[in-house]
Amino acid sequence: MTHDFRWESPPKRSGRYAQAFELAKKVASRPGRWANVAQYDNYNTALSRASLIRNGHLDGYREVGKFEAQVKPDPQEPEKYALFVMCVERKRDETT
Numbered sequence: 001m002t003h004d005f006r007w008e009s010p011p012k013r014s015g016r017y018a019q020a021f022e023l024a025k026k027v028a029s030r031p032g033r034w035a036n037v038a039q040y041d042n043y044n045t046a047l048s049r050a051s052l053i054r055n056g057h058l059d060g061y062r063e064v065g066k067f068e069a070q071v072k073p074d075p076q077e078p079e080k081y082a083l084f085v086m087c088v089e090r091k092r093d094e095t096t
Contacts (some may be wrong), residue, residue: 020060028064028087039080046071046081053085065090 013021027035040046050069056062066089074082 004053014080014091017060020058021063022060024061024064024087027067027085028090030085031090033086034086035056036082039074039077040071040085041080043071043081046083050085053083056070061085063091 012018023037027037038046040049040051050071052058053061053067053069056066060068065087068086068088070084071081072084076079
């Protein structure tokens with residue numbers, strides 16, 4: 001086994017993980033403020049996503065900090081369910 005030492009940046013984030021990470025950074029830029037981050041047709045889907053965020057099971061959010069999340073009828077589209085997220089504790093060294 002060989003170990004080649006090189007100075008290089010890791011590959012960029014991609015896919016859903018990258019989207020969640022960028023969204024979490026945006027929410028964390030204003031700690032203590034609620035943000036309507038997504039709208040769902042199905043209440044249980046929205047509730048499941050809120051639980052994953054709240055409990056730190058989504059890597060993109062967990063890397064940024066700790067979040068509260070809740071589901072309510074969307075104020076703009078009452079037939080949909082809105083996922084509201086608030087950053088309650090930001091990590092000091094945010095991975096970029």
